[in-house]
Amino acid sequence: MxxxxxxxxxxxxxxxxxxxxxxxxxVASGITGLDPDLWGEAAVEESSKRLGWTEAVATSRPLVAEITALREDLRAKGVDHIVLGGMGGSSLAPEVITRTAGVALTVLDSTDPGQVLSALQDRLERSALVVSSKSGSTVETDSQRRVYEKAFADAGIDPRERIIVVTDPGSPLDSSAREAGYRVFNADPNVGGRFSALTAFGLVPSGLAGADIAELLDEAESELVYLAVxxxxxxxxxxxxxxxxxxxxxxxxxxxxxxxxxxxxxxxxxxxxxxxxxxxxxxxxxxxxxxxxxxxxxxxxxxxxxxxxxxxxxxxxxxxxxxxxxxxxxxxxxxxxxxxxxxxxxxxxxGINPFDQPDVESAKIAARGLLDARPEPTPPAFTEGGIEVRGTDDVLSGVTDLRAAVQALLAQVGPTGYVAIQAYVNRLALPRLEETRNIVAAEVHRPVTFGWGPRFLHSTGQYHKGGPAVGVFLQITADAPEDLEIPDRPFTFGQLIQAQATGDATVLADHGRPVLRLNLTSDAATTALFDALNPRA
Structure with a gap:
C-alpha cells in the first residue's frame, strides 16, 4: 500500500x-461488492446504478489501446493539439491527469465568449475536439461542439476527422454523433460524472493529449486490494x-x-x-x-x-x-x-446519498428560462467605478456605495458560515480574480471558496443550494468585449453566460442566500473591485 x-x-x-x-x-467489501443498501432505503434506487466506478480499472483497460491508436493516427495527420469541451466531472479529471503528467490539454469548460474565442483561434488546423457529456444534453458542451463544427468547416476541415465524442450509451449525443459520423467512445452508464476519472471521460482526452493512462490505471489497481478489505x-x-x-x-x-x-x-x-x-x-x-x-x-x-x-x-x-x-x-x-x-x-x-445531485438542475432550469424569455436586465441598484451593483435586499438595503455593499455581504457571514466567490468571466483575461479569495478570507476569518463560472455549477453549485444554509455569495460578472454566435441557437455565448449567472443568483436568492452581484463594465472596474474588497487599500 x-x-x-x-x-x-x-x-x-x-x-x-x-x-x-x-x-x-x-462497508469496504460492501462498496466493492456493489451493495446499494449501505446508504439507506431512500438511496437504494440511485446507488444501485452508480457503483460502477469500483470496477473502472478493469472495464477501462480495453480503452487504452483504442485511445493510443487514435492518438497516433491523429498525430500522423498533424493533429497534436487536443481541446476538451466538457463540464464538471467531464473536465476536472482530465485536467488533473494531464497537468500531473506534464502534457498539454486545452480545457474549455466555460461559456465566456472571449475564452471560447481564445480556444478557437489557437492552432485550429492542428486541433481535435473531444466533446464530453454524460447526459449528452449539457448546454455548454453542445454549444462548444456547434461552434467548433462551424470553425472546422469554415477552415475546410472535415469535422468528422477532428471531433471525438465521449458519452453514455443511448444518450441523445450518442445517437446524433454516430449519425454525424463522429468517433464515439461510450462510458459506463453506472458511473456518475464526479466518479468517472478512471472511465472514458477521464481517459480519452488525457490519453489523446499524451498522458500515460495505462500507468494511471496501474496505480489505481495497486490500491484496489487494500480498499476492498x-x-x-x-x-x-x-x-x-x-x-x-x-x-x-x-x-x-x-x-x-x-x-x-x-x-x-x-x-x-x-x-x-x-x-x-x-x-x-x-x-x-x-x-x-x-x-x-x-x-x-x-x-x-x-x-x-x-x-x-x-x-x-x-x-x-x-x-x-x-x-x-x-x-x-x-x-x-x-x-x-x-x-x-x-x-x-x-x-x-x-446519512445522505452520495450519488445524487438534487439541486444541480435548479440553476440550469433558471438559466434556460431566461434564455427562452430573454427579459430586460434588472437595472443595477447603483454603479460605481465601472461596476454595476445588484443583490438581494438583505445585502443592499440602505447601501449606496461599493465598499459598503461588500461589507454588508460579509457582515452576514456567521460563526459557522463561509463565503463563495463566483467569477463568471474569461479567466484567461482576468486570472487575478483568484487573488480575491485570500483577500476576503483574511477579512472574514472564515473559509472562502472561489469558483470559475459556469464550471462550478457542476460541482460546488450543489452544495450551495443543498448544503447547510450558511453561505454568502459574491458573484462577479463582466461585459464581454466581443460576443460569439452559437450556430443554430437563438442566443450567443455572451447571453448564455449572463443567463447562467443570473439564473444561479436567482435560485440562491430563492433559497434565502445573501447574494451580491458585481458586473464589471470596463478594464478599470477590476481595480475598483480590489479596492472595495480590501479595506486596507
Missing amino acids: SVRILTGGAAREAVERVVPQLVADK DQDDNPGLILGAALAGASPLKDKTGIVADGTHIVGFADWAEQLVAESTGKEGKGLLPVVLGLDAPELSDVPEDLQVVRLVDEATLSRNSEHLAAGEIVMSGTLGELILVWEYAIAVAGRLL
Missing part, C-alpha cells in the same frame, strides 16, 4: 472511534472517517498541496466532495487552499485541513499532525480511488 494517511487531533479520534464500526459493518488500515475507511466522523463534525474540508507531485488534485476533489455530500442541509464544504491561505494560519474550528505531500516528506509533518490535520501521500491513480471510496464512506456517516 503506497497511499499513506496520518491523522492528528479530532481526525485521529474519529478514525479510532469510527473505523472499527465501519469494519464490523463490512474490511480492516482497520483500509485507507478509504480511514479518510472517510477522518473527514466525516469527527464529533462535533468539522464540516469544512480544506485541501492544500504541500510538495506533492500531483498538480490540481484539490480542484478535482472539490467536485467529488461538494456534489456528493452537500444535500439535505448537510455536507462537507471543500475549500481549495494555497500555502499562503489565511485559513492555514488562523484555522477555523470547523475546518479540517487535508495536506497532500510526497511520501518522502510524510513523516516530517509532526507540527501539522499536532494541529489536527490529515496528511497523506500517494500516486494520482491511487488517490483518485481512495478519495472516491472515502466520500462514499462519508456519505454513509453523514
Whole structure:
C-alpha cells in the first residue's frame, strides 16, 4: 500500500472511534461488492446504478489501446493539439491527469465568449475536439461542439476527422454523433460524472493529449486490494472517517498541496466532495487552499485541513499532525480511488446519498428560462467605478456605495458560515480574480471558496443550494468585449453566460442566500473591485 494517511487531533479520534464500526459493518467489501443498501432505503434506487466506478480499472483497460491508436493516427495527420469541451466531472479529471503528467490539454469548460474565442483561434488546423457529456444534453458542451463544427468547416476541415465524442450509451449525443459520423467512445452508464476519472471521460482526452493512462490505471489497481478489505488500515475507511466522523463534525474540508507531485488534485476533489455530500442541509464544504491561505494560519474550528505531500516528506509533518490535520501521500491513480471510496464512506456517516445531485438542475432550469424569455436586465441598484451593483435586499438595503455593499455581504457571514466567490468571466483575461479569495478570507476569518463560472455549477453549485444554509455569495460578472454566435441557437455565448449567472443568483436568492452581484463594465472596474474588497487599500 503506497497511499499513506496520518491523522492528528479530532481526525485521529474519529478514525479510532469510527473505523472499527465501519469494519464490523463490512462497508469496504460492501462498496466493492456493489451493495446499494449501505446508504439507506431512500438511496437504494440511485446507488444501485452508480457503483460502477469500483470496477473502472478493469472495464477501462480495453480503452487504452483504442485511445493510443487514435492518438497516433491523429498525430500522423498533424493533429497534436487536443481541446476538451466538457463540464464538471467531464473536465476536472482530465485536467488533473494531464497537468500531473506534464502534457498539454486545452480545457474549455466555460461559456465566456472571449475564452471560447481564445480556444478557437489557437492552432485550429492542428486541433481535435473531444466533446464530453454524460447526459449528452449539457448546454455548454453542445454549444462548444456547434461552434467548433462551424470553425472546422469554415477552415475546410472535415469535422468528422477532428471531433471525438465521449458519452453514455443511448444518450441523445450518442445517437446524433454516430449519425454525424463522429468517433464515439461510450462510458459506463453506472458511473456518475464526479466518479468517472478512471472511465472514458477521464481517459480519452488525457490519453489523446499524451498522458500515460495505462500507468494511471496501474496505480489505481495497486490500491484496489487494500480498499476492498474490511480492516482497520483500509485507507478509504480511514479518510472517510477522518473527514466525516469527527464529533462535533468539522464540516469544512480544506485541501492544500504541500510538495506533492500531483498538480490540481484539490480542484478535482472539490467536485467529488461538494456534489456528493452537500444535500439535505448537510455536507462537507471543500475549500481549495494555497500555502499562503489565511485559513492555514488562523484555522477555523470547523475546518479540517487535508495536506497532500510526497511520501518522502510524510513523516516530517509532526507540527501539522499536532494541529489536527490529515496528511497523506500517494500516486494520482491511487488517490483518485481512495478519495472516491472515502466520500462514499462519508456519505454513509453523514446519512445522505452520495450519488445524487438534487439541486444541480435548479440553476440550469433558471438559466434556460431566461434564455427562452430573454427579459430586460434588472437595472443595477447603483454603479460605481465601472461596476454595476445588484443583490438581494438583505445585502443592499440602505447601501449606496461599493465598499459598503461588500461589507454588508460579509457582515452576514456567521460563526459557522463561509463565503463563495463566483467569477463568471474569461479567466484567461482576468486570472487575478483568484487573488480575491485570500483577500476576503483574511477579512472574514472564515473559509472562502472561489469558483470559475459556469464550471462550478457542476460541482460546488450543489452544495450551495443543498448544503447547510450558511453561505454568502459574491458573484462577479463582466461585459464581454466581443460576443460569439452559437450556430443554430437563438442566443450567443455572451447571453448564455449572463443567463447562467443570473439564473444561479436567482435560485440562491430563492433559497434565502445573501447574494451580491458585481458586473464589471470596463478594464478599470477590476481595480475598483480590489479596492472595495480590501479595506486596507
